[in-house]
Amino acid sequence: MENENIVSNVQEVDTNLASASNTLLSHQLLSLYQDKFEQGEARHKALDQARISLNQTHTARVEQNLKAKNSLVLKIKLTAAMVVIGFLAWSYLTR
Amino acid sequence: MALTLDDYYSQLIPLAKPLEVNDAEDLQTIAYYAIFMTLFPDSSKYYTKLKKIIDKKLARYQLQGSPLTTEIMEQAYNHAKFPEDLYRQQQITKENDRNEALFAPIAIELFSLWVNGDKQTLKSKISTLPADYPFYQSLEGQLLLLLVAIDEQQWDIVRSTLALCSVLAQNKPDLFPYQSLLGHIIRTKVPAEYLPWMMKQSKQVEVNGEVFHCMPFMMTTSSIIRQFEVHQREISFPDVKTFNAMNIVPQYQDSTGRRYVSGSSLIAASMTNATMHSLNVMGAAAQVAVQSIMKALQKGSWSVFIGAGANAKISSSKDVLFPLGTCGYIISRDSTFFADWNNAVEERKVSAGKIKNYCGVYNLFDDSFYDESKQGLPEQLKEALRKID
Numbered sequence: 188m189e190n191e192n193i194v195s196n197v198q199e200v201d202t203n204l205a206s207a208s209n210t211l212l213s214h215q216l217l218s219l220y221q222d223k224f225e226q227g228e229a230r231h232k233a234l235d236q237a238r239i240s241l242n243q244t245h246t247a248r249v250e251q252n253l254k255a256k257n258s259l260v261l262k263i264k265l266t267a268a269m270v271v272i273g274f275l276a277w278s279y280l281t282r
Numbered sequence: 283m284a285l286t287l288d289d290y291y292s293q294l295i296p297l298a299k300p301l302e303v304n305d306a307e308d309l310q311t312i313a314y315y316a317i318f319m320t321l322f323p324d325s326s327k328y329y330t331k332l333k334k335i336i337d338k339k340l341a342r343y344q345l346q347g348s349p350l351t352t353e354i355m356e357q358a359y360n361h362a363k364f365p366e367d368l369y370r371q372q373q374i375t376k377e378n379d380r381n382e383a384l385f386a387p388i389a390i391e392l393f394s395l396w397v398n399g400d401k402q403t404l405k406s407k408i409s410t411l412p413a414d415y416p417f418y419q420s421l422e423g424q425l426l427l428l429l430v431a432i433d434e435q436q437w438d439i440v441r442s443t444l445a446l447c448s449v450l451a452q453n454k455p456d457l458f459p460y461q462s463l464l465g466h467i468i469r470t471k472v473p474a475e476y477l478p479w480m481m482k483q484s485k486q487v488e489v490n491g492e493v494f495h496c497m498p499f500m501m502t503t504s505s506i507i508r509q510f511e512v513h514q515r516e517i518s519f520p521d522v523k524t525f526n527a528m529n530i531v532p533q534y535q536d537s538t539g540r541r542y543v544s545g546s547s548l549i550a551a552s553m554t555n556a557t558m559h560s561l562n563v564m565g566a567a568a569q570v571a572v573q574s575i576m577k578a579l580q581k582g583s584w585s586v587f588i589g590a591g592a593n594a595k596i597s598s599s600k601d602v603l604f605p606l607g608t609c610g611y612i613i614s615r616d617s618t619f620f621a622d623w624n625n626a627v628e629e630r631k632v633s634a635g636k637i638k639n640y641c642g643v644y645n646l647f648d649d650s651f652y653d654e655s656k657q658g659l660p661e662q663l664k665e666a667l668r669k670i671d
Contacts, residue, residue, distance in 0.1 A: 211434050212401050212404075212405075212430045212434065213427065213430045213431040213434050213436045213439050214436075215405065216405075216408075216427050216430055217427070217439065219405065219408060219409065219418075220418035220419075220423065220427065221418075223408075223411075223416075223417070223418045224416075224418050224419065227413075227416055227418075230378070230413060230414075231378050233352060234350060234352060234355065234378045235378070237352040237355055237356070238355065238375070238376075241355060241356065241359045242368075242372065244359075245360075245362055245368055246365075246368065249362055249363065249364050249367065249368045250365065252363050252364055253364050253365055256364065
C-alpha cells in the first residue's frame with residue numbers, strides 16, 4: 188500500500204514536471220524551431236532532388252528540340268540552296 | 283564607456299537616415315533598429331525622432347515573391363524550349379530561398395507581441411512564417427528565444443542561445459547587431475554567471491608549469507574580409523575538416539535535461555549560412571570600395587568583440603591573415619596583459635582599447651594557432667582551451 192502511494196506520488200511529480208515544462212514558452216519555442224528546421228531541411232532536400240531530376244529530363248528534351256531545330260534549319264537552307272541552284276539552272280537554260 | 287538609451291538613440295539617427303529599404307542589408311539593419319526600439323522604448327526626443335525615420339522607411343517595405351516550390355520549378359522548366367532557356371531557368375531557380383535579409387522586418391511584429399505578452403499569437407505567427415524564412419536560425423529568431431529564456435530563467439538555454447547569437451551577430455556587416463542589439467540585452471538582462479565562454483574574462487591555463495592567460499574573443503567577419511582585400515588575396519575558408527559546431531556553441535538543453543538532437547545541425551547550418559551570407563554581401567561591397575578601404579585600413583589591424591559586445595582592436599604581424607569564422611583565445615604569458623579588457627568585460631562596457639604583442643591566437647574554428655611569437659605555444663594548450671562552457 189505504501190509502495191503504491193510512493194509510485195503514485197512519483198507519477199504525479201513527473202506529470203507536474205512535464206506539464207510545467209510544456210507551459211514554458213522557451214521549451215515550446217525550442218520544439219517549434221526544431222520542427223521548422225527539420226521542415227526546412229526536408230524542403231531543401233525535395234527542391235534539390237526535383238532540380239536534379241528536372242535538369243536530367245529537360246536537358247534531354249531541350250537538346251532534342253535543338254537537334255530538331257538545327258535539322259529544320261538545315262533543311263530550309265538546303266531547300267533554299269536548291270531553289271537558288273534551280274533558278275540559276277533555269278535562267279541558264281532559258282537564256 | 284557605458285551608453286544610456288538616450289546616447290544610443292541620438293547616435294543612431296544619423297546612421298539610420300541614409301539606409302535604403304531597397305537594399306536588403308540596409309533593410310535588415312533598419313529592422314534591427316526597430317527591434318531595438320521595440321525592446322527598449324524611451325520617452326526622449328531622440329527616440330521619437332528615430333522612430334519617425336524608421337517608421338517612414340518601413341512603410342515602404344513589401345515582401346516580394348513567394349517561396350520556391352517543386353511545382354513552380356516544374357512550370358519554369360516546362361517553359362524552356364532550348365538549352366539557353368533551360369540555363370536561364372536554372373539560374374532563376376538555383377536558390378531554394380529568397381534572401382534572408384528581406385524577411386527581417388516581419389520579425390519586428392513578433393518582438394512587439396512578445397513585449398505585449400501575447401504568447402499565443404506569437405506562436406501562431408512563428409508557425410505561419412514563409413517557408414523560406416529560416417527564422418529559427420536567424421539572429422532575430424535566436425534573440426527572441428534568448429529573451430523568452432531569460433524571462434523564464436532557463437539559463438542553460440540562455441547560454442547556448444547567447445553563444446549562437448554571438449556567432450550570428452559576428453557575421454553581420456555592421457557592428458550594431460552585436461555591440462548594441464545583442465550587447466544591450468546582455469548588459470541589462472543576463473547575470474555574469476550565465477554568460478557563454480566568449481563573453482567571459484580571461485582565464486589562466488597551466489601547461490608544463492607555465493601559466494598562460496587566455497582572453498576569449500570573436501573576430502568580426504567584416505574586418506577579416508577587409509584584411510583579405512588589403513592583402514589583395516582571395517578570401518579562403520579555413521580548413522575545418524575536424525570542425526564541430528559544438529566546439530563553439532554548447533548544445534541546447536532545457537531545464538528538464540532534454541537535449542535537442544537537431545541542435546547541433548541547426549547550429550552548424552546557422553553558422554555556415556551566416557558566414558556564406560556575410561561573404562557574399564561584404565565581398566561584393568569590398569570590391570566596389572576596394573580603393574577607399576585600402577587607404578583607410580592597414581595590414582594587421584583587426585576588430586574583435588569581447589565580453590557583452592565590447593568592440594576592441596588587436597594588431598597582428600602584417601603577414602597574418604585570420605580565416606573566416608575566427609574566434610577563440612588571445613594568449614599572453616603576462617598576468618597584467620588583459621587588465622584593461624577584463625575591466626571592460628567586468629563593467630560591461632561597449633568598447634575597449636587595442637592590444638598588440640601577445641604570444642599568439644588560438645582559433646577554435648579550425649583548431650590552430652595563429653600569429654605565434656618566437657617563443658611558440660605548446661600544443662597541450664589547445665586541449666585545455668577546446669573545452670567550452
